[in-house]
Amino acid sequence: MPDLWLPGAERHPLGDTAPTDAQYAPRVIWHITWDKNGTAAKPANLVPFDQLVRYFTGGGRGAAPHLLWDPFTGRTAQFYPANSRSKSVVDTAGGTRTNRTGRVCLQVETLFFPYCQVNGKSYATVRDTPAKGLAKILAWARSWGVPDAWPMGAPTWSPNRSEHAWETAGGHYGHGQVPENQHTDPGPMPKWPTTGPAPKPGPPPFPGCSAFGPGKSNASxxxxxxxxxxxxxxxxxxxxPSRDWGEADRQNVADFQRAQGWSGSDADGYPGPETWRRLFT
Ligand SMILES: [Zn+2]
Structure with a gap:
């Protein structure tokens, strides 16, 4: 198993871990802490890193990410292990479980707000910062299978959202690209260092027989x-096709199963692991 804790991160485990929905592709959600507002004319000093650590281990633990990252120093603190969900996006009832989508659903709060001032210089976007330590975070995400891509495009201040992309593609997402959420962060992010083409995704993992049948509704x-x-x-x-199971799904699966030369209960229209494997390879 890859590292549950980012090597070099200060560890502040909150306990209260919970599994992710591992049938979805692995991903990272990027945020900025946006704790103050500066303007080009009147920048404000960046908030101290330790103040945010105290927040996410205290009053703000209900919205804690996996990682707090300071792009000016490269310092990181971690609150949840990689295989747990964290809590920084809104998850309304029904639809996707936004904090849990993916084999991993790593969330990073970048210590930043627009026109923050560090050592007398002000910064409009995370893209303008030195992005110290970013390569280490990306390598860690990659070790969990997260491709370097932005499935919905690199973040901007006016993000759009697609539940379909969210449920079908692994990679990096801005908070503003997550379904059920209204925030617009993180804004423009640094260009990812080139690491060659993203790994070709294999067949999606079989979600289990219980995902299918009358009354079931899900992305699988x-x-x-x-x-x-x-x-x-x-x-x-x-x-x-839709998220809701119907008789048409069953009949189409049965056709596919019969085309494999199967009959009887092997061609009942309910997909098992072998049907799934053959369908996707
Ligand atoms: Zn956010």
């Missing part, structure tokens, strides 16, 4: 339907 059903259509087994859909 949508993914299944989209892949059936891609493979030419979508003729029973009248509208198209």
């Amino acid at each position: 059903i949508l993914l299944l339907g989209q892949q059936l259509v891609r493979r030419g087994f979508g003729e029973h859909y009248r509208v198209g």
